[in-house]
Amino acid sequence: MPNEWITQQGERVSLHGEWTLRHYAELKRALQQQGQLSSASLSLPGFEELDTAGAALIVELLGVEKTKQIGDWANDLPQVQQALLIRIAEAMDAPLDSPPPRPNRISEALATVGQQMVALGSQQRQLLAFIGLVLATFTSLLFRPRHWRITATVAHIQQSGLNAVPIVALLTFMVGAVVAFLGATVLQDFGATVYTIDLVAFSFLREFGVLLAAILLAGRTASAFTAQLGAMKSNEEIDALKTLGLDPIELLVLPRVMAMLISLPLLAFVGMLSGLVGGAVVATLSLDISVSQFITTLQKDVSVTHFLVGLSKAPVFAFVIAVIGCLEGFKVSGSAQSVGAHTTSSVVQAIFMVILIDALAALFFMEMGW
Amino acid sequence: MTERYSEMPQQPERDEAVIRVQGLVNRFGDNVVHEGLDLSLYRGEILGVVGGSGTGKSVLLRSIVGLKRPNDGTVEVLNQRLSESQRSQVERRFGVLFQRGALFSSLNLQENVALPLIEHAKLSRQEAEYLARIKLSLVGLPPHAARQFPESLSGGMVKRAALARALALDPDILFLDEPTAGLDPIGAAAFDQLLLTLRDAMGFSVFLVTHDLDTLYAACDRVAVLSQKRVLVVDTLENVAKTNDEWVQDYFNGPRGRAAQRSAGPTSSQE
Numbered sequence: 001m002p003n004e005w006i007t008q009q010g011e012r013v014s015l016h017g018e019w020t021l022r023h024y025a026e027l028k029r030a031l032q033q034q035g036q037l038s039s040a041s042l043s044l045p046g047f048e049e050l051d052t053a054g055a056a057l058i059v060e061l062l063g064v065e066k067t068k069q070i071g072d073w074a075n076d077l078p079q080v081q082q083a084l085l086i087r088i089a090e091a092m093d094a095p096l097d098s099p100p101p102r103p104n105r106i107s108e109a110l111a112t113v114g115q116q117m118v119a120l121g122s123q124q125r126q127l128l129a130f131i132g133l134v135l136a137t138f139t140s141l142l143f144r145p146r147h148w149r150i151t152a153t154v155a156h157i158q159q160s161g162l163n164a165v166p167i168v169a170l171l172t173f174m175v176g177a178v179v180a181f182l183g184a185t186v187l188q189d190f191g192a193t194v195y196t197i198d199l200v201a202f203s204f205l206r207e208f209g210v211l212l213a214a215i216l217l218a219g220r221t222a223s224a225f226t227a228q229l230g231a232m233k234s235n236e237e238i239d240a241l242k243t244l245g246l247d248p249i250e251l252l253v254l255p256r257v258m259a260m261l262i263s264l265p266l267l268a269f270v271g272m273l274s275g276l277v278g279g280a281v282v283a284t285l286s287l288d289i290s291v292s293q294f295i296t297t298l299q300k301d302v303s304v305t306h307f308l309v310g311l312s313k314a315p316v317f318a319f320v321i322a323v324i325g326c327l328e329g330f331k332v333s334g335s336a337q338s339v340g341a342h343t344t345s346s347v348v349q350a351i352f353m354v355i356l357i358d359a360l361a362a363l364f365f366m367e368m369g370w
Numbered sequence: 371m372t373e374r375y376s377e378m379p380q381q382p383e384r385d386e387a388v389i390r391v392q393g394l395v396n397r398f399g400d401n402v403v404h405e406g407l408d409l410s411l412y413r414g415e416i417l418g419v420v421g422g423s424g425t426g427k428s429v430l431l432r433s434i435v436g437l438k439r440p441n442d443g444t445v446e447v448l449n450q451r452l453s454e455s456q457r458s459q460v461e462r463r464f465g466v467l468f469q470r471g472a473l474f475s476s477l478n479l480q481e482n483v484a485l486p487l488i489e490h491a492k493l494s495r496q497e498a499e500y501l502a503r504i505k506l507s508l509v510g511l512p513p514h515a516a517r518q519f520p521e522s523l524s525g526g527m528v529k530r531a532a533l534a535r536a537l538a539l540d541p542d543i544l545f546l547d548e549p550t551a552g553l554d555p556i557g558a559a560a561f562d563q564l565l566l567t568l569r570d571a572m573g574f575s576v577f578l579v580t581h582d583l584d585t586l587y588a589a590c591d592r593v594a595v596l597s598q599k600r601v602l603v604v605d606t607l608e609n610v611a612k613t614n615d616e617w618v619q620d621y622f623n624g625p626r627g628r629a630a631q632r633s634a635g636p637t638s639s640q641e
Binding site: 020021022024025028051052053056080083084086087088091092094095096097100334335336337 | 475476487491492493497500501503504505507508512513516517521537539540567568570571572573
């Protein structure tokens with residue numbers, strides 16, 4: 001069957017033409033059509049072009065042993081092509097593939113569930129251990145002001161606190177407006193539109209101000225902490241600190257934790273105010289409640305306890321967010337991919353923990369009657 | 371099979387320049403890296419490019435392969451001046467080995483090598499991975515490495531795998547940026563030897579940026595010295611070493627240069 005690559009003249013079959021990657025599929029088809037070729041009758045007068053893909057096909061055809069002795073029987077073939085064929089034959093002599101064992105699907109699924117559970121348990125243990133470590137370092141440094149990292153702490157307050165003020169204020173303002181609209185719609189049926197003020201005030205002082213600020217910081221700052229520390233970890237900077245006899249908890253973690261402990265309560269306060277302003281704007285513009293009435297009702301109906309209850313949660317959230325962000329950063333290993341994975345994990349964990357603690361706190365405060 | 375391939379420039383004759391750089395100028399702000407640089411790479415040769423830190427070896431490599439647009443001057447590849455539209459056709463005849471391997475971290479080794487085969491040669495995944503495993507075996511990696519991910523490999527294995535990926539499309543010109551940096555001497559010597567064997571078998575030309583004197587002695591046909599914003603000298607190693615220039619003398623006749631010369635000595639693998 002004559003074609004571009006294989007010619008048959010009587011018993012003799014010769015290979016020629018361009019045996020390259022660009023013709024790989026056609027070459028394979030041509031070889032299949034040719035059927036069984038006895039390699040004894042084969043001649044290789046030299047190829048116009050030969051690359052590794054073509055050479056691999058020829059080695060398959062001839063077998064490794066015969067290709068290695070190509071110098072003995074294919075004298076017409078140029079030296080370079082002989083060398084390539086021999087080299088490819090050597091490469092194909094070794095077993096090319098070691099397929100991974102295929103485990104049972106069900107047992108694999110069960111194993112995955114088990115691994116996940118164990119990982120979850122060890123993650124919580126690690127978190128507790130890390131919290132202990134941070135607290136221990138904190139108390140050991142408490143009376144040694146020389147070891148306070150004031151500059152780093154202030155820098156982190158700026159990054160995670162001050163720079164977050166606009167976004168926190170805007171977000172809580174809008175949620176405040178939404179809550180006011182929602183309250184007005186429901187309370188109108190009872191002719192109690194004026195209680196919209198109480199609704200906005202209670203929800204923002206007790207819950208939303210601090211919760212929204214905490215969730216925002218969990219997304220904004222926990223991820224930043226993980227990325228910063230993770231990049232340092234994968235660059236071996238943290239190992240370098242340790243070998244210099246410096247404590248990464250003291251240098252890297254405590255300034256971040258302290259910055260969060262200072263920033264989040266302030267941001268929560270901003271959030272509360274801004275939410276109230278949002279509610280007041282809606283009340284004034286669409287509910288015919290004047291600003292002075294809003295403020296008077298606030299003073300009369302809402303005791304300062306609610307404000308304190310709300311604010312008391314802020315340091316707890318701040319601590320949890322900072323510690324999770326830092327811990328995930330330390331867990332980074334090696335590649336940049338790992339930094340990304342741990343950043344995601346730190347945000348998810350931080351938001352989860354914030355909401356969980358908030359729910360538990362709500363239960364507790366309710367039982368206490370605060 | 372793909373018409374893109376048939377549009378490619380014709381094979382140049384032997385002893386013809388596959389790359390001709392003329393009057394290249396590269397600037398970063400006020401910092402002039404190259405000022406009227408000329409350099410040619412001939413078919414089938416291994417050209418070592420050396421120079422002190424900051425002389426723009428990597429910038430030169432990046433200008434030739436098209437990762438950086440030169441401020442002035444021409445780069446002819448396979449007798450064609452490259453316009454933006456032709457670049458992508460010619461780029462497939464390039465294989466580039468980056469300094470740190472630049473293997474795709476989300477793919478295992480055989481997928482790394484198979485990717486260009488699937489995308490450009492339009493092979494099926496199965497065929498591409500089969501050819502990829504041959505390439506991995508060709509550069510001396512064991513079969514179980516094919517399914518490993520780059521992060522679990524040693525530096526030497528990453529370099530070998532990156533070489534396999536650079537060779538995936540059987541390039542005419544291979545660009546190597548410090549291929550032996552970070553390898554132990556045994557691994558580096560093995561890499562030099564591998565490069566020579568593959569060059570003899572596959573006939574590609576090599577543009578080799580290196581600091582490694584042993585590689586220069588073991589593998590390079592010619593050496594180009596970058597200095598003072600241009601190519602100071604380009605010739606065989608013996609002639610370059612005789613050049614009357616302070617940096618060249620320090621480099622080749624300093625203690626390390628002499629050691630490399632001795633070890634290459636009579637059994638020089640120039641063949």
